[in-house]
Amino acid sequence: AQKVTQAQTEISVVEKEDVTLDCVYETRDTTYYLFWYKQPPSGELVFLIRRNSFDEQNEISGRYSWNFQKSTSSFNFTITASQVVDSAVYFCALSVSHAGGTSYGKLTFGQGTILTVHP
Amino acid sequence: GAVVSQHPSWVICKSGTSVKIECRSLDFQATTMFWYRQFPKQSLMLMATSNEGSKATYEQGVEKDKFLINHASLTLSTLTVTSAHPEDSSFYICSGRKEDTQYFGPGTRLTVL
Numbered sequence: 690a691q692k693v694t695q696a697q698t699e700i701s702v703v704e705k706e707d708v709t710l711d712c713v714y715e716t717r718d719t720t721y722y723l724f725w726y727k728q729p730p731s732g733e734l735v736f737l738i739r740r741n742s743f744d745e746q747n748e749i750s751g752r753y754s755w756n757f758q759k760s761t762s763s764f765n766f767t768i769t770a771s772q773v774v775d776s777a778v779y780f781c782a783l784s785v786s787h788a789g790g791t792s793y794g795k796l797t798f799g800q801g802t803i804l805t806v807h808p
Numbered sequence: 809g810a811v812v813s814q815h816p817s818w819v820i821c822k823s824g825t826s827v828k829i830e831c832r833s834l835d836f837q838a839t840t841m842f843w844y845r846q847f848p849k850q851s852l853m854l855m856a857t858s859n860e861g862s863k864a865t866y867e868q869g870v871e872k873d874k875f876l877i878n879h880a881s882l883t884l885s886t887l888t889v890t891s892a893h894p895e896d897s898s899f900y901i902c903s904g905r906k907e908d909t910q911y912f913g914p915g916t917r918l919t920v921l
Contacts, residue, residue, distance in 0.1 A: 722908060722909075724909070724910075726912070731914070732899060732901075732914060732915040732917075733912060733913070733914040733915060734852075734901065734903075734912035735912075736809060736909060736910075736911055736912075739908070739909050780851065780852070784908070784910075794840060794857070794905055794908070794910075795842070795854060795857065796842075796852075796854070796910055798851045798852050799851065800850075800851045801850075801851050803849075
């Protein structure tokens with residue numbers, strides 16, 4: 690079975706601060722995907738990134754960056770120079786990527802981290 | 809990315825009535841769609857996996873006779889909440905899978921009076 694833990698329930702920062710959202714996962718599968726989604730107050734989940742378990746390269750996209758470390762089973766997300774529009778709930782999720790079996794394609798979500806960025 | 813729509817975005821109904829929610833993949837074909845339920849300030853709970861042309865697979869504890877799922881085409885899945893009761897009030901979200909990534913619809917807020 691898979692498990693995703695986001696230990697930070699809520700984070701509050703002031704605009705322009707950097708903030709890191711932690712994600713730790715558990716799985717016995719050797720091939721899997723890790724994801725981050727953003728859920729703004731409107732409710733729609735917005736896909737941010739997908740990372741394959743074989744690809745430990747860190748990724749940067751604008752003010753967003755992700756640090757994937759298999760040794761610690763972590764997939765942390767950093768927002769640099771945060772903005773008010775970054776205020777949302779952020780979910781880390783995992784899915785196994787091998788076809789077949791009952792868990793294929795299903796997402797296991799963390800509990801989410803509520804990020805509030807104050808002006 | 810990929811775009812998924814849901815209709816309606818919100819619905820209010822009386823206890824005992826049935827409500828149908830549509831989930832459409834607008835710019836891709838989704839062999840598999842997923843239905844989730846989300847309570848306030850909680851994470852998403854997977855209800856069922858919807859496969860085009862076959863019966864849906866329900867998660868443990870989800871009543872298949874109460875939450876009817878139909879996936880008749882590669883771009884449309886429907887969830888019907890039958891004989892809705894106030895405890896069914898929730899935020900229902902669907903997703904379509906494209907290339908191992910799930911893309912989510914905007915959600916449907918159901919309120920049962």
